[in-house]
Amino acid sequence: MSTMTIAKGINNGLRVAMEKDSRVVLMGEDIGKLGGVFRVTDGLQKDFGEDRVIDTPLAEAGIVGTAIGMALRGYRPVVEIQFDGFIYPAFDHIVSQVAKMRARSLGKVKLPMVIRIPVGGGIGAVEHHSESNEAYFAHTAGLKVVCCSNAEDAYWMIQQAIETDDPVLFYEPKRRYWDKAEVDETAAPRELFKAQVCREGTDATLVAYGPMVKTCLQAAEAAAGEGKNLEVIDLRSLSPLDMDVIAASVEKTGRMVVVHEASTFLGLGAEVAAEVQQRCFYHLEAPVLRVGGYNLPYPPSKLEEEFLPDLDRVLDAVDRSLAY
Amino acid sequence: MTALAHDRETLLAQGAPALLRQMIRVRRFEEKCVELYSATKIRGFLHLCIGEEAVAVGVISSLGPGDAVVSTYREHGHALARGVPMNAVMAEMFGKATGCSRGRGGSMHLFDADLRFYGGNAIVGGGMPPSVGMALADRMNDRDDVTACIFGEGAMAEGEFHESANLAALWHLPVLFVCENNRYAMGTALAREHAETDLTVRAASYGMVAWAVDGMDVLAVREAAERAIALVRGGGGPCFLELRTYRFRAHSMYDPDRYRDKAEIERWRQSDPIPRLTGELLAQGVVSDDEVATWEGEIAQEIEAAIASAEAAPLEPVSDLTRFVTSERQTP
Numbered sequence: 090m091s092t093m094t095i096a097k098g099i100n101n102g103l104r105v106a107m108e109k110d111s112r113v114v115l116m117g118e119d120i121g122k123l124g125g126v127f128r129v130t131d132g133l134q135k136d137f138g139e140d141r142v143i144d145t146p147l148a149e150a151g152i153v154g155t156a157i158g159m160a161l162r163g164y165r166p167v168v169e170i171q172f173d174g175f176i177y178p179a180f181d182h183i184v185s186q187v188a189k190m191r192a193r194s195l196g197k198v199k200l201p202m203v204i205r206i207p208v209g210g211g212i213g214a215v216e217h218h219s220e221s222n223e224a225y226f227a228h229t230a231g232l233k234v235v236c237c238s239n240a241e242d243a244y245w246m247i248q249q250a251i252e253t254d255d256p257v258l259f260y261e262p263k264r265r266y267w268d269k270a271e272v273d274e275t276a277a278p279r280e281l282f283k284a285q286v287c288r289e290g291t292d293a294t295l296v297a298y299g300p301m302v303k304t305c306l307q308a309a310e311a312a313a314g315e316g317k318n319l320e321v322i323d324l325r326s327l328s329p330l331d332m333d334v335i336a337a338s339v340e341k342t343g344r345m346v347v348v349h350e351a352s353t354f355l356g357l358g359a360e361v362a363a364e365v366q367q368r369c370f371y372h373l374e375a376p377v378l379r380v381g382g383y384n385l386p387y388p389p390s391k392l393e394e395e396f397l398p399d400l401d402r403v404l405d406a407v408d409r410s411l412a413y
Numbered sequence: 414m415t416a417l418a419h420d421r422e423t424l425l426a427q428g429a430p431a432l433l434r435q436m437i438r439v440r441r442f443e444e445k446c447v448e449l450y451s452a453t454k455i456r457g458f459l460h461l462c463i464g465e466e467a468v469a470v471g472v473i474s475s476l477g478p479g480d481a482v483v484s485t486y487r488e489h490g491h492a493l494a495r496g497v498p499m500n501a502v503m504a505e506m507f508g509k510a511t512g513c514s515r516g517r518g519g520s521m522h523l524f525d526a527d528l529r530f531y532g533g534n535a536i537v538g539g540g541m542p543p544s545v546g547m548a549l550a551d552r553m554n555d556r557d558d559v560t561a562c563i564f565g566e567g568a569m570a571e572g573e574f575h576e577s578a579n580l581a582a583l584w585h586l587p588v589l590f591v592c593e594n595n596r597y598a599m600g601t602a603l604a605r606e607h608a609e610t611d612l613t614v615r616a617a618s619y620g621m622v623a624w625a626v627d628g629m630d631v632l633a634v635r636e637a638a639e640r641a642i643a644l645v646r647g648g649g650g651p652c653f654l655e656l657r658t659y660r661f662r663a664h665s666m667y668d669p670d671r672y673r674d675k676a677e678i679e680r681w682r683q684s685d686p687i688p689r690l691t692g693e694l695l696a697q698g699v700v701s702d703d704e705v706a707t708w709e710g711e712i713a714q715e716i717e718a719a720i721a722s723a724e725a726a727p728l729e730p731v732s733d734l735t736r737f738v739t740s741e742r743q744t745p
Contacts, residue, residue: 140553146583151576154542155549158560161531162550178572185536186543195515196737197526231738254740 090273096129096266098243099205101274103130103167106251107137110165113251116143116152117169117205126171127207127266153179153204157186160200165251167203173263174217176206180225187256188231199254203247208236209300209350210397211264213390220387221351226258227328227360234327235281236260238302240270242325245278253281260327262300284331286338290320293344293410296335296361298324301348301398308403319407327357335361336368343374344410348398353381375413378406419639424632425693430700432474432631433690434708436466439490440687441712442499446489446506449720450666455506459520460487464629464661467686468593469494471634472561472656475642481529481547481560483540485593486521487660488533491563495530497523503719509726515737516729538564538571545577548586548651559645563591566655567598569615570606578619581651588651589641590616594628595660600672616653628656629684661685 093101107113115130121144124131134142145152149170156166170176176183183204190198210219227234233255237243243261250257279285287302288309295305302323309319320338324330339345345365347358362377380398388396419428443463449455462469469490473482484491492502497513505512506520514524524532531547534540544562551558568574569592581588592612596603603610616623622644626637634656641652659681663670694700 146576146579148576148580150573151542151545151580154539154573154577155546155580158543158546158548159550160546161543162547162554164550166546181536181539182542186534186539191739192737193514193518193522193524193532194526194737195524199740233739 090271092269093240093272094267094269095240095243098240099129099247102244102247106248112165114141114164115167116145118171120169149178153182156202160202165201170206172218173206173208173220184229188229200256201254203250203257203259205259207263208260210393215390216387224356234258236299238299238323241272244272249281265300282326282329284334285323287323288321290318292318294320294338294342295346296322297348308400332364339365339369340372346378346406348380350382352384353379354384375410378410380406421632432470435470436687438712439466439493445716457519459666461662462487462490465658466490467631467634468628468656468658471631472591472638475638479558483531483544483562484533486533486535492523497525499719500722504723504726507723509723510729511726538568538573541573541577544588545580548588557646559587559642561589566594582619582621585650587645589645590653592655594655595658599664612655621651621653623653625655628658629686631686
């Protein structure tokens with residue numbers, strides 16, 4: 090057991106993956122000597138050399154596209170995109186090439202590559218540096234999208250993503266990078282594409298992922314003080330979605346609130362809500378509610394607390410659900 | 414693998430008949446595709462390389478089996494020259510399950526991983542960064558394979574060209590950049606889309622060897638490609654070849670071709686690579702009229718067989734569309 094932050098969990102996970110498999114190569118802007126803006130790759134270039142931890146020019150399309158070629162030749166590249174908003178120049182390569190190469194090649198070509206993206210707001214960094222763009226990629230067949238919410242998952246999920254033979258977009262909750270937790274490096278990890286019930290309850294189900302898991306756990310704690318018993322599910326995988334865990338929970342509680350930082354408009358919550366009303370219609374005691382960002386550009390840094398879902402907004406939704 | 418560059422005289426005596434036959438094969442295949450398109454056997458988009466065959470044949474015949482080819486949406490000739498079986502190409506054009514991409518790719522996405530033919534690609538510039546990646550992987554493994562990245566001059570206005578040229582030159586990678594300059598990006602002439610119309614100047618500005626070649630002369634293309642490939646394979650870093658060519662037909666079957674002067678097309682037809690080489694080889698006595706006629710007959714038979722095979726082939730079952738999307742079978 091060791092105590093580590095989410096950032097360190099990913100760093101340690103990358104290190105283990107690189108030690109286990111010489112085909113694992115990291116690429117990105119300032120990830121080597123500097124160790125990345127968030128220091129997630131700190132020390133790895135020093136230990137693995139400049140060929141395994143490659144500092145690249147500022148060229149997101151070029152980097153992701155280069156990773157495609159590396160994967161075609163047997164490597165397992167891990168690309169770091171410095172900030173969520175910087176993924177857009179590479180969007181074309183991800184949706185037009187990465188997602189479709191396997192189908193185009195009759196399954197002969199696989200692209201075992203990971204694209205790491207620090208995601209979300211809460212660090213006072215305004216637009217281009219605070220975006221939650223996971224739904225764009227979850228919408229594209231051929232890609233897998235996961236998001237860790239704690240150090241233990243960070244440590245294991247990055248290793249599992251690297252071992253996956255499909256391209257994985259790996260979202261990291263940047264404002265939680267420094268949250269610490271105990272990690273058991275000898276335990277058997279949970280499956281990568283499965284949701285996790287991280288707090289059991291009976292009155293309502295909160296579904297979240299990434300940075301909002303902590304918010305939901307805090308909300309459940311506060312609600313417990315008022316005698317409300319909330320279940321909290323960490324989705325972990327956004328594509329594929331593990332609907333079985335969610336449906337089982339909703340069949341038990343009859344109520345659900347989906348929470349994410351991204352705009353609720355056509356966000357992951359819309360898909361989860363649609364699936365739940367189809368699968369659990371006769372179990373629902375209230376409409377499925379969503380708490381999320383607004384359909385607006387990311388706000389000024391001093392106003393982001395108004396924009397991001399917080400404890401109060403989650404609890405307000407829970408109250409509305411329970412009062413229905 | 415071609416270790417030494419051939420000069421024109423050697424090529425004329427040895428390889429030229431095979432190059433001519435390949436060009437005729439590509440030409441006849443595409444001419445037949447026009448008929449099949451009109452008969453709605455082939456649907457969607459169809460971009461022909463008629464007039465540009467010397468590029469496909471001259472460059473790709475210079476590569477070894479371990480080398481990679483990354484192509485464009487105008488890639489029928491590239492695929493055939495690379496050795497993708499005509500049956501598989503034709504079936505792909507028909508959208509049939511026996512096609513080289515199971516019918517999913519169609520005319521623009523011919524793909525054959527076993528031949529290291531990484532496809533046609535409908536995204537202009539889309540193949541460039543992956544070419545850099547394959548070359549990076551090869552350099553890291555001390556393999557002497559070359560990645561030939563083929564694109565049109567229109568792609569040089571895309572950001573990917575600049576990112577890829579910079580990365581390939583910065584990391585000294587074995588990429589052969591092959592610019593198939595047919596002078597029109599769809600309907601936009603070179604001078605209307607590029608501030609610097611000498612494309613070799615722009616490539617050279619990244620610190621790579623770059624030169625232009627008559628892309629209507631397959632022997633010139635072959636000679637240049639061999640030299641460039643030897644340079645790249647020998648560790649000289651990336652190289653850029655501009656092959657000046659021309660497409661005799663419109664951009665696609667939908668294109669009314671209003672942006673080109675008929676006289677200009679006629680002028681370029683005078684340097685059609687096929688009669689040009691045929692004339693030269695006949696004059697020198699390297700091939701005879703009978704031989705050319707025999708090839709024509711063989712090619713016609715091959716095309717008819719490919720059509721029959723494509724006609725008879727099934728479509729991919731709808732229930733199979735979930736296959737090959739990700740590593741495990743998923744229900745939709």
